[in-house]
Amino acid sequence: MTQAGTAPPASRTAVPRPRLPRRRGVELALIVLAVLLSVYGYCAVGLARTGSVPPGAAGYGAGLGGLALLAHIAVRLRAPYADPLPLPIAVLLNGLGLVLIYRLDLQTPADRAAPAQLVWSTLGVGLFIVVVLGLRDHRVLQRYSYVCVAAALVLLLLPILFPAVNGARIWIRIAGFSIQPGEFAKVLLAVFFAAYLAANRSALAYTGRRLWRLQFPTGRVLGPIVTIWLLSVGVLVLERDLGTSLLFFGLFVVLLYVATGRTGWIAVGLVLAVLGAWAVGHLEPHVHGRIEDWLHPFASIDAGEGPNQLAQSLFAFAAGGTTGTGLGLGHSTLIGFATKSDFILATAGEELGLAGLAAIFLLYALLVERGFRAALALREPFGRLLAVGLASILALQVFVIAGGVTGLIPLTGMAMPFLAQGGSSVVTNWAIVALLIRVSDSARSQYDGEEAP
Amino acid sequence: MSGPGDYGGTRPMAPYIRHALVFCGLLLLALLANAARVQVVEAGAYGDNPANRRSAIARYQQPRGNILVGGAPVTGSRDTGEQLRYERTYLDGPLYAPVTGFASQRFGSTFLEHAEDRLLSGTDPLLSQFPVWHDTASGAAPGGNVVTTLNARAQRAAYQGLRGRKGAVAAIEPATGRVLALVSTPSYDPARLSGNGTGATAAWEQLNADPDKPMLNRAVRQTYPPGSTFKVVTAAAALDAGVITDLDAPTDSPDPYRLPGTTTRLTNEADGCRDASLREAFAWSCNTVFAKLGVDVGLGDMAATAGAFGFNDTELRVPFAVAESTFDTVVDKAQLGLSSIGQYNTRATPLQMAMVSAAVANGGQARAPYLVERTTRSSGETVAGGGTHPLTQVVRASTASRLKELMRDAVERGTGGNAAIRGATVGGKTGTAQHGVGNTGLPYAWFVSWAQADGAPEPAVAVAVVVEDASADRGEISGGGDAAPIARDVMRAVLGS
Structure with a gap:
């Protein structure tokens, strides 16, 4: 099995290592719980809106349960030591997302998104299974880092050839399907950053010039990575997808910091961020509008134009209060456009309340924390950086979109991982979870009772 | 690229991963705090933001409670299937509009729809079985019902009597203060304003632009110079103050009467007013006698009596607010004389004049008028009764009984003959109020009256009628000619119920 291939040189000693429990039973139990919770939500929506249990409840439960079970079996087969939490969390978030989309579908009968989302979820779980079964060792990815970055850039550039949708050029349309290639690019870039930084971290950390208490790296080491970053950010500014741009930037800074431990990176990152934000906020009218909306969410009401999307989103969250109106009983459809995608969290906030919202945030936090835990348990830098990178993608993405719709930061279009309508996003997030499972399996199967420095 | 065994030298990474x-933990905290x-x-x-539609959606989520007349609802609710789901409907909308008002999704609500809105919409805490729980429980109780005091037949009689004319009728049960009829014409169908679509907006603009002001509730929100009907008040003050002790004794009144301190000479429509007795002067509505009487009684007693009948009261609610009827208390003698015959600054709502008639009919005692008999839950349980309506002594009982005599005479052999009803004793007083610059406008025709069925212990109804565009014949007769038949029909409807 896998531990033979991943056994680190630390197992030179003849004494057998203590084995960690596999905990697959815990995972299965949690998956069952996650599926039951989702089915309960599905029934609650039906009961609240039509007064009867929706006819598809059993099918929905069977579908979600079957998918989760297949994923679980794949993990049992090829990643038996994997962390038992990420998979159930992903199942629950995906299931809850389907419930929320189904609930919103009931008010937009002409535009049903749940069936497509279920198809995409199936594809996502399929990818998850392929990754878990096919990728024996995550370190293989290190060899393909430049392939990854090339692919990422192609994916990012692709939508420029397609017409803009709602002011952003981030979609490509093939055979009726909308695909957001930038979503896939996130994972590829994380792989590239992790590989590059793992190889060059010493050079990045130890060379360079010291300025006051901050140590700055030399241009030679910095050159390639800044070039790549500028390129990807430039592409995003061209495509007007500020959220993904922010995400890449955050990912870049976090990984640089973790790889080198140099606070100088944070300083450089902050300066770049402030400059970038100032420039984009002033030069780009689309982004400027978003910042104005954030500062004055009710300006359109005062101007007599009625509440804008952000104001409607805030109203929805406020209407939820502490305990929420109950599934199916809110009025988040007042937001109008993008209720099922960017603003899906508003429905959760209104109908599940602060309690439900906090629970969702904690689920994400737990998923992120499991990623970081795998990173801490691993011993080789690529895996560690990869785990940190994947977990950071999730954390930053949740922060950017959840902060946006609740008025904490300017709103940028982005998909709430697993919850929001959007095929590319769901598939990508399943890939992220698959990689986390892969990495955590390596970490826990080679665990020797000591923590890596 | 580093190989699988490369640990990145000895450089630690764990602390930075923890950082x-x-x-990420701080990001989570920020999200949670926000x-x-x-x-x-x-x-x-x-x-509470007015742009937030949620309160409106919740408000129209369920059928609105109904307003009942004679045990049957005169309102309803229609499920539109729209975002603001239920819309108000009305049976006989124009007939009851001065009572119900409208309940519009766009333009708010008026009258009972407004005054009882919390009950009708279901948000009144009294509707909840568990009032303490109400604030925290989501969703309102089913809307409650408002049972009115109206007499459907009287209301319809009044409305039909006014058909095609501008005017108002108010009828009260003297012993209780229950409002039996409240009609204003021209009226409108409040259902036209119920929705929030373009139809409602168009109706709103049309109704507001209409020069006839169909949404004006003339019975309670419009004051008119009461003209000769105010002589009931003046006579009451004179009798109560002891200025007149004998109804049949001649008064020392010249004809024409020169208003004190002026050269204005007041005349009469009728002959024989010089030194006429109070009975004759009342029956033939002698302006000269009553103007002098008001001056003789004096400002203090006149104002006190007018106030006791309800003039200058800004607080009256039935339960919606009633416009203040006025008797000016800062006047010279000439102005007092004019005030005493219902001119100058004396103005009254039709409801106020019905209250005057009711106080006389009820032996000098009055109860504040009210429209809501009780409110109930949708299941029919009573939420609240009409409340206690305090009894006030307006004039002495002896004064009241002599006033009744005067009013009865006015109907039996004076100007109010058109109000007589077979099988009942009717007392009344006509009035014709001039208005407009130089009295050029069509006069307002008034009639105030009460009726007591033969054999009944007390009068069952007091009514006031005003017709704005009375016949162009500017004679005293118009009060009796235009308004008295309407009052008669209303009283007959009440007596017949």
Whole structure:
């Protein structure tokens, strides 16, 4: 099995290592719980809106349960030591997302998104299974880092050839399907950053010039990575997808910091961020509008134009209060456009309340924390950086979109991982979870009772 | 690229991973704190924001409670299937519009729809079985019903009597203060304003632009110079103050009467007013006698009596507010004389004049008028009764009985003959109020009266009628000619019920 291939040189000693429990039973139990919770939500929506249990409840439960079970079996087969939490969390978030989309579908009968989302979820779980079964060792990815970055850039550039949708050029349309290639690019870039930084971290950390208490790296080491970053950010500014741009930037800074431990990176990152934000906020009218909306969410009401999307989103969250109106009983459809995608969290906030919202945030936090835990348990830098990178993608993405719709930061279009309508996003997030499972399996199967420095 | 065995030298990474984890933790805390701000701290303000449709959606989520007349609802609700789901409907909308008002999704509500809105919409805490729980429980109780005091037949009689004319009728049960009829014409169908679509907006603009002001509730929100009908008040003051002790004794009144301190000479429509007795002067509505009487009684007693009948009261609610009827208390003698015959600054709502008639009919005692008999839950249980309506002594009982005599004479052999009803004793007083610059406008025709069925212990109804565009014949007769038959029909309807 896998531990033979991943056994680190630390197992030179003849004494057998203590084995960690596999905990697959815990995972299965949690998956069952996650599926039951989702089915309960599905029934609650039906009961609240039509007064009867929706006819598809059993099918929905069977579908979600079957998918989760297949994923679980794949993990049992090829990643038996994997962390038992990420998979159930992903199942629950995906299931809850389907419930929320189904609930919103009931008010937009002409535009049903749940069936497509279920198809995409199936594809996502399929990818998850392929990754878990096919990728024996995550370190293989290190060899393909430049392939990854090339692919990422192609994916990012692709939508420029397609017409803009709602002011952003981030979609490509093939055979009726909308695909957001930038979503896939996130994972590829994380792989590239992790590989590059793992190889060059010493050079990045130890060379360079010291300025006051901050140590700055030399241009030679910095050159390639800044070039790549500028390129990807430039592409995003061209495509007007500020959220993904922010995400890449955050990912870049976090990984640089973790790889080198140099606070100088944070300083450089902050300066770049402030400059970038100032420039984009002033030069780009689309982004400027978003910042104005954030500062004055009710300006359109005062101007007599009625509440804008952000104001409607805030109203929805406020209407939820502490305990929420109950599934199916809110009025988040007042937001109008993008209720099922960017603003899906508003429905959760209104109908599940602060309690439900906090629970969702904690689920994400737990998923992120499991990623970081795998990173801490691993011993080789690529895996560690990869785990940190994947977990950071999730954390930053949740922060950017959840902060946006609740008025904490300017709103940028982005998909709430697993919850929001959007095929590319769901598939990508399943890939992220698959990689986390892969990495955590390596970490826990080679665990020797000591923590890596 | 580093190989699988490369540990990146001896450089530690774990602390920095932990730092990054702490950073993610801070992001989570920021999200949670902000969510708590939006969902708890600011929730109230966001919920109250007028641009937030949620309160409107919740309000129209369920059928509105009904307003009942004679045990049957005169309102209803229609499920539109729209975002604001239920819309108000009305049976006989124009007939009851001065009572119900309208309940519009766009233009708010008026009259009973407004005054009893919390009950009708279901948000009144009294509707909840568990009032303490009400604030925290989501969703309103089913809308309650408002049972009115109206007499459907009287209301319809009044409306039909006024058909095609501008005017108002108010009828009261003297012993209780229950409002039996409240009609204003021209009227409108409040159902036209119920929705929030373009139809409602068009109706709103059309009704507001209409020069006949169909949405004006003339019975309670419009004051008119009461003209000769105010002589009931003046006679009451004279009798109560002891200025007149014998109804049949001649008064020392010249004809024409020169208003004190002026050269204005007041004349009469009728002959024989010189030194006429109070009975004759009342029956033939002698302006000269009553103007002098008011001056003789004096400002203090006149104002006190007018006030006791309800003039200068800004607080009256039935339960919606009634416009203040006025008797000016800062006047010279000439103005007092004119005030005493219902001119100058004396103005009254039709409801106020019905209250005057009711107090006389009820032996000098009055109860504040009210429209709501009781309110009930949708299941029919009573939520609240009409409440106690305090009894006030307006004039002495002896004064009242002599006033009744005067009013009865006016109907039996004076100007109010058109109000007589077979099988009942009717007392009344006509009035014709001039208005407009130089009295050029068509006069207002008034009639105030009460009726007591033969054999009944007390009068069952007091009524006031005003017709704005009375016949162009500017004679005293118009009060009796235009308004008295309407009053008669209303009283007959009440007596016949």
